Amino acid sequence: MTTAALIVAAGRGTRAGGDLPKQWQVVAGRPVAAWTLAAFARHPRIDHVLMVVHPDDRALAPDGVETVAGGATRAASVRAGLEALAGRGIDKVLIHDVARACVDAGVIDAVLDALDTSEGAAPGLAVTDALWRGADHVTGTESRDGLYRAQTPQGFRFDAILAAHRAHPGEAADDVAVARAAGIGVMITRGSEDNIKITQPGDFARAAAILEGRQMTAPDIRLGNGYDVHRFGPGDHVMLCGLRVPHDRALQGHSDADVGMHAITDAIYGALAMGDIGRHFPPGDPQWKGAESHIFLRHAVELARDRGFAVSNIDCTLICERPKIGPHADAMQQALADITGLEAGRISVKATTSERLGFTGREEGIAAIATATLVKT
Numbered sequence: 001m002t003t004a005a006l007i008v009a010a011g012r013g014t015r016a017g018g019d020l021p022k023q024w025q026v027v028a029g030r031p032v033a034a035w036t037l038a039a040f041a042r043h044p045r046i047d048h049v050l051m052v053v054h055p056d057d058r059a060l061a062p063d064g065v066e067t068v069a070g071g072a073t074r075a076a077s078v079r080a081g082l083e084a085l086a087g088r089g090i091d092k093v094l095i096h097d098v099a100r101a102c103v104d105a106g107v108i109d110a111v112l113d114a115l116d117t118s119e120g121a122a123p124g125l126a127v128t129d130a131l132w133r134g135a136d137h138v139t140g141t142e143s144r145d146g147l148y149r150a151q152t153p154q155g156f157r158f159d160a161i162l163a164a165h166r167a168h169p170g171e172a173a174d175d176v177a178v179a180r181a182a183g184i185g186v187m188i189t190r191g192s193e194d195n196i197k198i199t200q201p202g203d204f205a206r207a208a209a210i211l212e213g214r215q216m217t218a219p220d221i222r223l224g225n226g227y228d229v230h231r232f233g234p235g236d237h238v239m240l241c242g243l244r245v246p247h248d249r250a251l252q253g254h255s256d257a258d259v260g261m262h263a264i265t266d267a268i269y270g271a272l273a274m275g276d277i278g279r280h281f282p283p284g285d286p287q288w289k290g291a292e293s294h295i296f297l298r299h300a301v302e303l304a305r306d307r308g309f310a311v312s313n314i315d316c317t318l319i320c321e322r323p324k325i326g327p328h329a330d331a332m333q334q335a336l337a338d339i340t341g342l343e344a345g346r347i348s349v350k351a352t353t354s355e356r357l358g359f360t361g362r363e364e365g366i367a368a369i370a371t372a373t374l375v376k377t
Contacts, residue, residue: 003112004090005040005153007051009033009061009098010070010077017201023098024060027204028211034062035101035211040094042307042376043105044273045112048090049306051098052081064306075172079165086162093161094153095175099198102210103153110189111155120156120179123191124148150174151191160184220376222309224271226263231365238366240318240325241349242294242335247323251366254283258293260316260349263370264336265293267314268300271374272307294339301340309374313346319360319367325351 013022023033033051040046052070053061061067068084070077078095085093092115096103107123114121127147133140154175156164161175164182172178176186194210196203235250241260251257266276274280277296281288301311314336318325325332329349337344354361 001091002047002089003045003092003094004048004050004085004088004158005043005046005094005096006078006081006085007033007036007040007049007096007098008070008074008077008081009036009057010052010054011074012054013099013199015199016203020060021054021057022198024057025204027101027198028208028215031060031062032101032198032207033060033098036096036098036103037062037065038308039101039103039105040096040108042309043108045109046094048085048088050081050085052077064302073171074174075165075168075170075178078175078178082158082162082165085158090158092155093158094155095161096153097197100152100195101198102192102194102196102207104192104194107151107190107192107195108153111153114187114189115155115157118187119160119184120154120176120186121189122154122174122176122186123151123195124188125151125191125193148188149191150176151195151197154179154186156184220309221312222271222374224267224269224372224374226266226268226270226276226370226372227368228259228262228266229359229365229367230257230259230262231359232363238323239293240328240366241316241332242339243328243332245323245328255281255288255291255296256293259366259368260318260332260370261293261297261336261339263368264314264316264372265296265300267370267372268297268304268311268374271372272300272304272309274303297336297339304374308376310377311340311342312373312375313348314340314342314370314372315348316350316368316370318349318351319354319369320351321353321356321361321363325349 009023016022018025040049051067053067055069111121127144131142132138164178168178230251230253232249233252238247238251239256239258332349333344333347336347
């Protein structure tokens with residue numbers, strides 16, 4: 001089951017004021033769009049994020065985020081995003097307004113859970129205030145029974161909402177309206193008072209208070225560990241932690257067999273709860289035959305960044321009798337720093353022997369253990 005998040009960010013947002021459209025204005029130290037993207041990119045049940053932007057705004061989108069140009073209306077922008085996702089095997093899609101930067105994981109989870117049994121689902125808040133009709137004076141009242149304030153993300157089975165948008169003749173209040181016009185049932189899920197939509201100038205302060213309040217709570221810190229082994233074979237050097245080390249044998253593997261870098265990469269994937277190298281770079285795929293391991297490590301670091309995490313530190317222990325690691329440890333730390341973008345002082349490379357016990361003691365191969373710490377930015 002593959003789930004995508006479609007972030008609608010092609011509007012101009014003139015009611016919010018400012019020199020830039022509201023999605024590119026800064027709130028709590030980051031652009032509104034960055035907060036919104038992070039909420040979905042770091043969510044473990046979201047596999048892909050696509051942002052629909054105004055053609056003039058593509059340079060403003062964060063690096064590494066896939067974008068597609070929007071249309072003249074919200075419905076046209078959503079349609080453009082859905083068409084860009086078509087043919088990718090997407091099963092569920094969450095359509096979210098970029099201006100709702102304070103959306104939380106609980107709101108997202110409730111929509112995803114509802115899509116297991118319903119073609120559509122969207123968060124809402126029951127209306128609790130009295131409702132009046134009138135202009136300068138009250139001319140009547142309305143019952144609030146059964147009324148809800150609509151929020152996003154609005155989630156759907158992908159094929160159903162794509163067909164609904166293709167058949168819809170024009171603009172709509174939201175995607176629930178498009179879905180209902182096509183006969184798609186939409187379940188109401190739990191919304192949140194914090195899931196505000198930035199619309200007026202004063203809403204920036206409200207959003208900042210919510211986001212800053214979350215940052216003051218306990219930080220989101222993740223730990224992951226990795227373990228890897230490669231056997232020796234013919235050769236005249238080994239690749240260890242990005243460094244070519246002369247040796248009378250080489251490590252064998254589908255890639256360059258850098259056992260240290262593989263363990264570090266798996267530690268980062270583990271902290272993200274996203275499997276291991278084999279999941280992202282299948283060993284049966286011939287394109288990775290002989291690949292340099294910095295490709296895998298950079299991918300893991302970028303994946304962490306896309307989900308709102310920074311790698312804080314890395315600790316790697318190489319287990320072998322030979323070659324001696326000590327003389328090369330500083331150069332290995334610098335090589336890893338160059339690949340990951342971390343300061344060398346945040347990376348530890350050290351070695352131990354197994355006292356001549358086991359396969360490492362018999363010098364049949366090298367093992368590596370690594371730990372990585374990720375911190376939510």
